[in-house]
Amino acid sequence: MNVVAGALLDPVAVAHENATDRVNAWRGRCLSSFARIEMAVSEALLTLSVQPGGVALPHMFGQRIAALRGATGVGSDAGEVIAALDAFVAHMPLRVFLTHGDARVTIGRDGGWQAVLTVLALKRGGGEHSFLVIDEDEAQRIARALGRDRQRLVTRLAQWRSAAAPMDKVGCLRVGGDSSA
Numbered sequence: 001m002n003v004v005a006g007a008l009l010d011p012v013a014v015a016h017e018n019a020t021d022r023v024n025a026w027r028g029r030c031l032s033s034f035a036r037i038e039m040a041v042s043e044a045l046l047t048l049s050v051q052p053g054g055v056a057l058p059h060m061f062g063q064r065i066a067a068l069r070g071a072t073g074v075g076s077d078a079g080e081v082i083a084a085l086d087a088f089v090a091h092m093p094l095r096v097f098l099t100h101g102d103a104r105v106t107i108g109r110d111g112g113w114q115a116v117l118t119v120l121a122l123k124r125g126g127g128e129h130s131f132l133v134i135d136e137d138e139a140q141r142i143a144r145a146l147g148r149d150r151q152r153l154v155t156r157l158a159q160w161r162s163a164a165a166p167m168d169k170v171g172c173l174r175v176g177g178d179s180s181a
Contacts, residue, residue, distance in 0.1 A: 019113035033150040040154045084153040097132040112136040
């Protein structure tokens, strides 16, 4: 019997494949939120970098968040930006598991999935495994919270940027020249 045909007829294999697809869809949805936040944070830092006494443009995402948090203490929207940034930062440990974690998927009796995400961090003198165990219901709650916090932060940063720097008619930061174009 053909292995592919056998797998298609095996209800356990089909259920596992469906569960794995749902895990990967959840990871993708969460990673999309992180990517949108990273873009918004980078754009805000770019806005700050061209201001008088501008800021450095760090390479690593965690450093960008720290730089932005340290630099947003000015302006009327600063408190709202920092509150939104703090709400997002609570999700940062998840990012490591989503981007670097190896997932093992199981299926519960109710048909919902459970995933064990494993990350190996290399440290001086060896490695250290970290684990995140999550079920489908909790994962969906996390995705909704991350999406909500993403929207809040992206909106706050856009409002803050528009107040902090001149933009041209298509919403691009104007570097040099006047802002009357």
